[in-house]
Amino acid sequence: MLRAPAVRVAVLAALTGVLCLPMTAAAQKRGGTLVVLVQPEPPTLASYISTSGPIGQVATKVYEGLLEYDFNLKPIPGLAESWKIGADGKTITFVLQKGVRFHDGKPFTSADVKFSVLDVLRKVHPRGAATFREVTEIETPDEHTVVFKLATPAPYMMMALSGYESPMLPKHLFEGTDVKASKYANSPIGTGPFKFVEWQRGQFMRFDRNPDYWRKGRPYLDRIVARFIADSATRTAAIEKGEAHMGGFAAIPWSDVKTLAKLPQFEATTKGYEMSSPIVQLDFNTRRPPFDNLKSRQAVAYAVNRKFVIDNVWFGWGKPATGPISSNFAPLGFYTNEVKSYNVPNGIEIANKLLDEAGLKRGADGVRAEIVHDLTPYGEEWQRYGEYVQQALAEIGIKATLRYEDVPTWLKRLYTDYDFQLSSNWIQGLADPVIGVHRLYHGKQIRPGTVFVNETGWSSPKADELMDQATVEVNPKKRAALYKEFQKIVVDGSPLVWVHELQFVTVYNKQFKDLIVSPLGLYASFDRAYSDK
């Protein structure tokens, strides 16, 4: 019974997919310029070196990946028209699309795939080494066939082949040069539906339609312009006035989304973030008192009112999180809510009891312990969130002082010096738990100096073993069973508080259609987007 909603979601999603395709296929019009607000301005367009969100939003119009994904998180053809996974899971054969050319006219072939994976992604991509670690060799029997040979099965790799996560680059332009200092970092040449034209720093980037795109007839838009406006109120004004047409992630502040969505010409959607799956957390340092004690960690988990946070800090966008794996993974069967629940009505009462048991008695002033609470340095909602946590902790006798620093200082404090007690944070589950989730809980991921890995210091041999098994398990059902057990163990251990699944909202002008067509959302190529005006 408990899994019924997940099944219903999956069925509905499949139905929508089936029903939508023929309906929208009839009416696309050619022409139009789409202006997208991207915030902040990306430093470069080198999506093969950085997975930074703003880079992904623009570079994906130029670079494509072997695969794309549907809303059930199933791979669908991209630059690969078909693929076959060997019975042992150690051989994956991709057949590439025919007639694909880079923007400089040179053909895209199997040699480009081999070069991109082995010489670029595995060497300089922040996650590439992990994604492709099992690849021992890539064979290219002919121009349109690529065979990946793996040391052990790597089911997660198939989830990480989008144009955002693993862009395919032109070998002839990168080979023999220093990839990290390539001039194409600022003037990309790919196979995608839009060609890079110019970048006026501090203002905009311009991408024009690629008339020779391999999907005949596409793209429909003439041009995409990405604009950079540092002030959030001005971004909202630019959308409202029609100077820009679309803004996602937090480009339009949550506080303004509802106001804009009330206007007839705008649409707000939370779709298109299914492969990001961010969770808002409170991270404990389990090396230091008071959070070296399981009971005091659980007490904080009980004290946080999820609904209050979602409604008042994030203006209603979000849903309570139950554990380390986002419910976005439900279509793959990886998610379960059959775990210990900290989201209960009498949370404060239980928390006080747990703290008594942990030996933290209230002093004469009602205070059990004093801590410093670090805030995520990403904007005002994080400050409001911190202020709420401060009040919630006060109710259970923990006096928290808030500390707000800039990004580099905060990163160093959390991930290099481990000089914190409790910090807010948000981490993306990404395309597969192996890539996005394991890093926070595995014992081997306690790596000083590396950001967004296990900084809590918590680990458990049993959880490590389950993650190791799930990494190589090719049978989806068995893999799902491993993750269900994993979630139980981690939630019991409470290395952090999973507060809610953050819902980003994309606001767009209804004049444009088919903007968000896959779980990649703003990281998709927009080859199907069109203007209905």
Added chain:
Amino acid sequence: MAQAIPVVCAILVLNFLLLRLAPGDAASVLAGEAGSATPEYMAELRQRFGLDQPLLVQLLYYVKNMAALDLGFSFRYNMPVLTLIVNRLGPTLLLMGVTLVLSVGAGVTLGILAASRAGSWRDTVISILALVSYATPLFWIGLMLVVVFSLKLDWLPTSGMETVAAFYQGSDRVLDIARHLILPAVTLSLFYMALYTRLMRAAMLEQAGMDYVTTARAKGLSEGRITLAHIVRNAVLPVVTVAGVQLGGLLGGSIVVESVFAWPGLGLLAFQALFARDFNLLLGIFFLSASLVVVVNLGVDLLYTFLDPRIQV
């Protein structure tokens, strides 16, 4: 002049050392933005940026490059620092130059108008206007102007330097940029204008009580001539001093106005460079600003002798 070079050198070294006091480095910021990174990747980045070298070695490299007037390379943008700065120079000078002219012009005029009828309703209105403009936060003025002139009246664009979807050429482009310039220039000018108005008014009133004014009046000169030829010329000196300071800060741009109006200036670039720990870029901007301050100070000193021949350089 002989002092200028040692001053700039001292600023260089001081800037370099001060920036290193900030915790965290460019590698951790890049990795932080990427959302994840392996330790090998981080070590590789640090090696590429030269951050694995001892501080003294880094400083020596920096001084050596600066001696050859090489501003260095921004690893974050994968571009030479000079190119990055030059791209922003035009918009910065445009915005700040127009602001300087507008604010000095309007400020001096209002100051004269107020002082010449001190205590009258005209003086009161101008003084209140100056006080309000001076006290209101810039970002709020900016946003209110956007709400009124862009959203409600639909006369002017909200932000940016040109209409990006249109890509105008030639004179259309000049007009387009001028339309985009109005709101940010007015917002920034209001603040400085208030400053100059108050300065000018106070200096005028002070000069009006001087003996030479009484002498001029005794000579039978008209009030208009006394004000323009005698009082204003003396009263404008403090305004020139402050305008010199404003001119020196020209290259710094205005972070607030640039971010509210998405104007591609150097202020916002420097601000972002600080948070990204992009030290090469930041040091480049600091160097240019420091040089400009030195040059402008020299220019202001020369202007004094022209306005007031009693002053010797």
